[in-house]
Amino acid sequence: MSLLIIDGFSLAFRAYYAYPLSLTLANGNPINSVFGFMTLLLQAIDQLDPTHVVVCFDRPEPTFRHQAFDGYKANRSPAPEDFQSQVPLLKDAVRSAGIYLLEKAGYEADDLMGKCAVLAENIAMDAFIYSSDQDTFQLVSDHIKIVSAKKGQSSLFVYDHDAVFNKMGVYPNQVIDFKALKGDSSDNIPGVKGIGDKTASTLLATYQTLTNIYDHLDELSSKSIREKLRHDKEAAFLSQHLATICTDIDLDCDVLDFKLTLNWSSLKTLFESYSFTSLLKKYQRHFDQTESLDFTESPQSVTFDAICLDSKAALEAVLNRVTDTFAFDLETTSLTIHDAVAVGLSFCFNDKEAYYVPFLKHGTHATESSTVPLFNLAVNDVDSLTVPPLLTILKPILENPNIQKITHNGKYDYQILKRYDIMVKGMSFDTMLAAFLINPLAGVGLKALTNYYFNTDMVAYDDLVSKDETFLDVELLKATEYAAADAYFTLQLKQRFINELTKLSLDTLFYDIECPLQPILADMEYRGVRVDLDKIHFLSETLSHEQRDLMERIYTFANKTFNINSTKQLAEVLFDDLNLPVIKKTKTGRSTDNSVLESLLGKHDIIELLMTYRTNEKLLSTYINALPHLIHPKTGHIHTTFHQHIVITGRLSSTSPNLQNIPIRTEKGVAIRGVFIPSKPDHVLMSVDYSQIELRLMAHFSNDQAMIAAFNQGLDIHAATAAIMFDCDVADVTSDQRYQAKAVNFGIIYGISSFGLSKNINCSVGQAKHMIDNYFLQFPTIQVFIDNTISDARKNESVRTAFGRIRPLPNINSQHRSQRQFEERAAVNTFLQGTAAEILKMAMIRIENQLQASSLNASMIIQVHDELVFDVLESDQDALATLVRSEMESVVNYSIPLTVDLGVGKNWKLK
Structure with missing residues (x-):
């Protein structure tokens, strides 16, 4: 079980500023915040898959903090009227969805969220607080995490103990004292005047707590800091009180009251009344299911027999009945393939029963008198990996290519069995991959799919297995019921998906490409990649030294030291001290993001240093300093995970580490590639890369004869394009003309605008527009190809790759220009990139x-x-x-x- 706690006003304000005010009701009143709130809320539910959800709101009445300090939040301007008018509608929407809404006079949403999180923690339930308020970082514990959106990322970022430290420089239990020292301008918490982030974190690193700092005040080497702390001691402890989230609240509800049961029928009515067309389309399958079910009676549960086969005779008798197809699923002690021990295997080959074969003794209920005794294998004793007797009996059928295997994320099962010297053959159907092809906008988890297709709630793993236990600790009867359900519903989903794949003309893509690729990726992950630790350490030292040098140079230009990673402090340096123009503002203040720095390039020497510093920081944290921790101690290799069900265009992605994001056009990015080495001294690495494949596909599918001729003649395509654009011979093309043609060639694939191109090649918007217009004038069939692709996408509200993959485009006919244009670009890019x-x-x-x-x-x-x-x-x-x-x-x-x-x-x- 898990609880998702929503910071109501935090999410509502984010929605208000993220979605255009042009989203209005028929009477002209804005509805953008309601639309955005429901969009973000449902996305969070899709991503985190909680069993319980509550939305917490502030009340207008004063709180105990206002009573303690008259100036509390006194600096805040009233919310925009266009926002305030939507709050009642927004709360009604939450209630209509069937989600618990919580507010209490005298307390802020932070306090309510803290109380709810503690209630969950008390029953060993994980709690995720969805909030952009860093005050909530103080709540982080083993069971409580903060989640928030990060710019440019579709998935939510989870803040745990270490992530809080990386973000703030202090640990969760120090956040209150950190704010007590530095204050909080957003809430008008005074803090100690003159103490900033760096000083506060340094003090807490040395003395741990505010009280301990004051107990050792005379030991501080800085007279200035001692005097500041003495002068504002009362303000510091008042600020500590104001910054503390109160969890000692009496609530008229319990965490179990927050059970999530979305009312899709009410949501459909709500979305229709507000004309939320994209949400209606995105969640159409939920609405279809709602209409097909009669909720006047309790839904009928799917029933089957879960049978434990813990003897040789019993297992062999059932296996003799398997003729051509079965679904199976492994239960293990870990998700890490080179650490996991196989505890048991479930399988199913009909609609009536599913079986669980335990390999090891479960809990205290394992059978001692089995014909073939179960293993007594220590959970951590994974190096020997002697094959358990019952798994030995299963080996022939698992390796038989003529018997088809149905799996859900079968890549994992394949890898675990490989460690037991079992090479699974005949993996013909994976329900996770099928689900992603059928609807790439929906979740692909087995439990979510079972709930949707069969209206059945499967037992959650966390409800079955306690925090410090593994599946081996689960009592045998419960283990059998849980494991058998996995295999049973995997088979049931397969039977549903067969028809859907055919109906959507996805069957060839699924059977000929996605399924055969799965074991190949499994083997790639399993063998992993060797890295050179000495090179990594050298890179770390070199780049860290460069960072220290950059910091000093940045401080010299700023004429002071400051926290370079602090948006607020950097903004003060750039816009107040150096008088650089403010490019962009957000609701939290003046932006200093990368796009702003790019706009300021050339206006001051500090900008280029800052951009280099940020690039280095990302390389250090994401790759150089992270790679050593990803080396598995048993293999000495890094084992990245490849995903077939993440990128909507059909591209593969990878995690731990994300190999796709290693920059290849910079010297430092190339240096990171240099740490990946062959597995043996007498081996080498070979890289084979398609040359300009997306441009070639555009030439082929547009049937542009000029571009086809250039490729067929083996010409430099960018020089050939420049020759046509600028009406000259290829031999006369200048490097600048080739550079411009290359930018246009690749920009066209991604639907680049005149403004975007002007930024890329440092010219005026007018010049960029002329280049794009001239490009389409010289390559008219490419314009026709793009127009036809977009036209078909508008008609179908989706786009297909050449091999049939479908990407839904629910907003391509939107009245809102930005949404529509984004999906028009996505239509062309998906066709080319996906193909x-x-x-x-x-x-x-x-x-x-x-x-x-x-x-x-x-x-x-x-x-x-x-x-x-x-x-x-x-x-x-x-x-x-x-x-x-x-x-x-x-x-x-x-x-x-x-x-x-x-x-x-x-x-x-x-x-």
């Missing part, structure tokens, strides 16, 4: 088949966008290059050739 992704996936399948049939000592280890990386015995590199080039360049037969760039080296820098 390119599917071509690469097909190439991966063909290459892997060839490698399996060959004697080459080579393996695929990395996939990034249009690039594949192989670990190969040095003496086999020429044969591998021939094989890979042949398969990648011949995977489709188009009007233009697909060509690859190939490089070999002792690291991923290919040097």
Whole structure:
């Protein structure tokens, strides 16, 4: 179980400023905050999948803080009238959804959220507080996390103990004292005058608490800080009181009252009355289900028999009945593949019963008199991985390619069984992959899908397994019921999805590309990639030294020291001290984000230093300092996870680490690639990358003869484009003209605007517009291709790749220009990027088949966008290059050739 706690006004204000005021009711009254709130709320529910939800709001009455300090929040301006008018509608929307709304006179939403979180923590329930208010960081514990949106990221960011420290420089239990020292201008909490973030965090790092700081005041080396603390001691402890979230509140409800049961019928009525067309479309399947169910009676639960097979005779008797297809699911002790021990396996091959085969003794209820005794294997004893007897009996059927296996996220099961020397064959259908193809905007979790399709609530893992336990600690009867349900509903979903895939013409994509790719990715993850720790440490030291130098140079330009990572302090330096123009404001103040810094380039030397500093910080935190922690101690390799169900265009993505985001066009990004090395001294890494594949696809599908001719003649496409754009010979194209043509070529794919192009190539908007207009004048069929793609997308409210993948575009016919234009760009980009992704996936399948049939000592280890990386015995590199080039360049037969760039080296820098 988990509880999602929403900071009502925080989310409402975010929605108000994120969505245009042009969103209005028929009478002209704004409705943008309500629309945005419901959009963000439902997105959070989709992402976090909570069992319980509550929305907390402030009340207008004064609180105990106002009584303690008259100036509390006295500096705040009234909320805009257009916002205030929507608050009653917003609260009605929450209630209509069937979500618990909580407010209490005398207390702020922070206090209510804290109380709810503590109530959840008291019953070992995880609580997620969705708020942008950093005051809530003080609540973070093992069971309580803060979630908030990060710019440019679709998924919510989760703040745990370490993330709070990384953000604020202090730990959750120090947040109150941190605010007591530095104050909080947003709430008009005074703090100690002259104490800022850096001093406050330094003091707390040394003395831990506010009280301890004052107990050791005379020890402070800085006379100035001692005097400031002495002078404002009363204000410091008052601020401590004001900053403390009060959880000692009497509520007329309990956490179990917050059980989430969304009222889709009421939501449909609400969305229709407010003309929330995009939300109606996005959640159409929920509304369809609501209309098909009769809620005058309790929904009928799906019933089946869950049977435990804990003996050789019982298991063999059932396996003899399996003829051609079964669903299966493993239960383990860990989600980390090289740590997990297989506890048991469930399987199902009909609509009446599902079975659980325990490999190890469960709890205190394991059978001692089984025909084949269950193993007594310590949970941490994973290196031996002796195959349990009952798993040995299952091995032949799991390895039989003629018996089809149905899985949900079968990549994981495949990897665990591989550690037991079982190579699963016949993985023909994965319900998670099918669900993503059928509706890429919805969740793909087994429990969410079961709830939607069968109106059945499966038992949550966290409800079954306590925090410090594993599935091995679960009593056998409960383990059987839980595990059997996984296999049973996986099979039921498969039977539902077969028809949906065919109806949507997704069956070929699913069976020929997505499913065959799954075990290939599983093997890539399993073998992992070796990294050079010495190189990583050298990079860390080098970049850290550069950061210290940058800080000093930045301080010199600013004529003072300050927290470079503080938006507020940086804004004061840039806009107050250096008098640079304010480019953008947000509701929290003057923005100093990267787009602002880019706009200020050339106006002061400090800007370039700041941009370099930020880039370095990201490289250090995301890669250089993170990579050593990702090395698995048993394998010595980093095992990234590849995802087929995340990117809506169909591209693969990776996490832990995110290999796609390593910059490749900068010296430092290339240096990070250099830490990835072959598995053995006599091996090398080979990188094979499709050359300009999306441009080639645009030429083919637009049937633009000029561009097709350029590709077929093997010309430099950007120089050839420039020659046509500027009406000159290719030999006469200048480097500047080629640069401009390249920017337009790639910009067209992503629907670049005149403004965007002007920024990219540093010219006026008028010049950029002329270039784009001239481009389409010279390549008219490309304009036709783009127009037709958008026209078809408008008609279908979706776009398909060349191989059939569907991306829904619910806002492409929106009256709101920004929403409409975004989805128009997405239509073209999805077609090209998605088709390119599917071509690469097909190439991966063909290459892997060839490698399996060959004697080459080579393996695929990395996939990034249009690039594949192989670990190969040095003496086999020429044969591998021939094989890979042949398969990648011949995977489709188009009007233009697909060509690859190939490089070999002792690291991923290919040097």
